[in-house]
Amino acid sequence: MSSIRLAIVGLGKIARDQHLQAIAANDGIELVAVASRNARLDGVHCFTDIDALLASGVEIDAVSLCTPPQGRFEQARAALLAGKHVMLEKPPGATIAEVFALDRLASQQGVSLFATWHSREAAAVEPARKLLAERKVKSVHVEWKEDVRHWHPGQDWIWEPGGLGVFDPGINALSIVTRIMPESFHLTASDLSFPANRAAPIAADLEFRSASGIALTAAFDWRQTGPQTWDIRVETEEGPVVLTHGGSRLFVDGDAQIVEEDREYRNLYKHFVSLVNGGQSDTDFSPLVHVADAFMLGRRHVVETFED
Template sequence: MSPIRLAIVGLGKIARDQHIPAIAKTDGIELVAIASRHGGLDGLPWFTDIESLLAEGPAIDAVALCTPPQVRRQQAAVALAAGKQVLLEKPPGATVSELLPLIQAAKNGSQTLFATWHSRFSPAVKPARAFLAEHGVRRVEIEWKEDVRVWHPGQAWIWEPGGLGVFDPGINALSILTDILPAPVFLTRAELAFPANRDAPIAADLAFSDSSGFPVNAAFDFRQTGPQTWDIRVETDAGQLVLGKGGATLSLDGKALIGEPEAEYPNIYKRFVELIAARESDVDLTPLQHVADAFLLGRRTTVEDFED
């Protein structure tokens, strides 16, 4: 079978650091073109936007949309209308409601729409889900703190409406949380810190619960310097389970259970190939719904200006 011919739309940091190496490692798919305002790659056809890619570019079967979330809905709609399979970087869009017509369009065309949550493909996530299915959860504490200047240098879109601010990394924690817990949770409180000169939060403190009442607390912050923190601690009736380093490690009461190399993006593309072969979609909006709830319930405070 011929490999899936893929074009990347949006050649930014995440595409260069993660998508391109992952595609090269994945059987059954190959990168054949780039559409980006920021230039292309040597040896591949390059176009400034998805419309010119589809009109003038080489034959393609699928697109990976790595652009800022504010413009993904329109790009995905164009690609689906052209009969292409579509992979969405996280978050899948700027709003929840804009994604529903895309889901229906993919269904109508028997096409694949894949909303990726890369952190769910971390090595500790599946074992943690299996463990929590068998042991009672008493409390969850999430600490997700990183330096925005390191991970999003000069990316003004992240501070604009729809850019999510600190929820851009924080949604990774929520994607893991909603995948490993045996029952759904709902937001009960949110405190959002907005720089005086920005339209998206730089920090957030959240509280969730479920029908049984156990607490889930999450602290997100974009102002961390030095070592970065991406940890989820779950108190259970069998001890403390810790997913560390964004889900790369897993321990129980300090005893290491999992510590494998990162393979999130190769696993994403493996899943994309499988979905296309099965003519299926995979679009879970739960993490984005929790972020939307945080903006609905959030008590806003103003903090000092942020300058990149």
């Protein structure tokens, strides 16, 4: 098949850090255009927004949306109505209703929609999923703590309604847990810490329970300096299963099983190519549903102000 002609919308930090290299590393897809308010890229067609891109006549087959979730619905809708396949950076949208609306529209238009969860592509995730399917899970604890000043410098949108705050990284953990758990689970308690001057939480403590009674807990915090923590510890009757470093490393019964470099975004684009060529979509919104539940059940605690 001919190569998929792709446009990136939103040439910000995540696009430059991850998407550009991942596209270049994959066969079957090529970057031909970008649409960004304040950035340009040599060697491709450049536009200030998606409307100008779609009206330009430049031939593209697909759009990768790397913009903040607020306002992304209209961008995705415009691309789908124009008959373009769409890849959504995580989180896929600012609300539950809008992402399900996009899913329906993609189906009506006969194009592919891919709601990406890059952490699911970490090396240890699929091996852990297969292992846990054969074990008796007793409990799960997630510790996802990092320094927001390092990972999101100057990104004010992330503190606004729809930006998710600490759930922007926390949803990565939830995307892994929803993938590896052998049964579904639901939220039972949520404590959210909001800086006095921000509209989104800087920390969250969550409690979940599965249908069979398995307890799951999660602690998210954006105030950690020094070494960063991205760990998921699963206690099973047969022994502990631990994913560390965001899911790239796996320890089973205390022994290291997998230690691998980051290939998450390369794998995402490989999967996107297969979806487009196969006429399929991949739209699992369950991690976003859990985040929405955390806000619905959340007890609000006001903490010290935060300045970037």
